[in-house]
Amino acid sequence: MxxxxxxxxxxxxxxxxxxxxxxxxxxxxxxxxxxxxxxxxxxxxxxxxxxxxxxxxxxxxxxxxxLIRAHPDLAGKAALSGELTEDSKNEQAGVGLDQLNQDEFERFTDLNKRYLDRFGFPFIFAVKGATKFMILDAFVERLENDQAKEFEMALQQIARIIRFRLEDRVG
Known part of the structure; x- marks a missing residue:
């Protein structure tokens, strides 16, 4: 806690x-x-x-x-090996990414790889309040972005993650 x-x-x-x-x-x-x-x-x-x-x-x-590259893949290797930060672990578990079935896990793995290959950094999405389906839709949509737009999207998502975390910690 x-x-x-x-x-x-x-x-x-x-x-x-x-x-x-x-x-x-x-x-x-x-x-x-x-x-x-x-x-x-x-x-x-x-x-x-x-x-x-x-x-x-x-x-x-x-x-x-x-900073962008310091973020883990969603439902990726770090989650499986227990290497997520406490905040990331709680956030991913909060939307069920720790309970994916095999097909869903393979879909996330494929999208993580495609995204990383295309942009050179992990897909970042502020998962709080989202569903795994919303995340998957965003993955597919954002794979169509150009490099500059996706770099900015990653920074915007990091700012949202920080907002959520600070809202949880500061009254």
């Missing part, structure tokens, strides 16, 4: 405590929390969420690509 914090507590944290509390919000990328923490004090949770997104948008394209 992840801790929940009041905005007052968040604003009073040391830089180190802030990164310890929120360094995992962006998958394997504590630099996002480090950057967002510099904007404290936050007036409200929405400002905090915006600052996390601002840090990502202000990063170099190479750094953004590294």
């Amino acid at each position: 992840t801790d929940s914090y009041s905005l007052e507590t968040v604003n009073a944290m040391s830089d180190q405590s802030f990164v310890e509390a929120f360094g995992d919000i962006a998958e394997h990328s504590p630099w996002v929390a480090e950057g967002a923490g510099r904007y404290r004090p936050f007036q409200n949770r929405d400002e905090m969420i915006t600052r996390f997104a601002d840090v990502i948008q202000g990063a170099s394209e190479e750094t953004q690509l590294t």
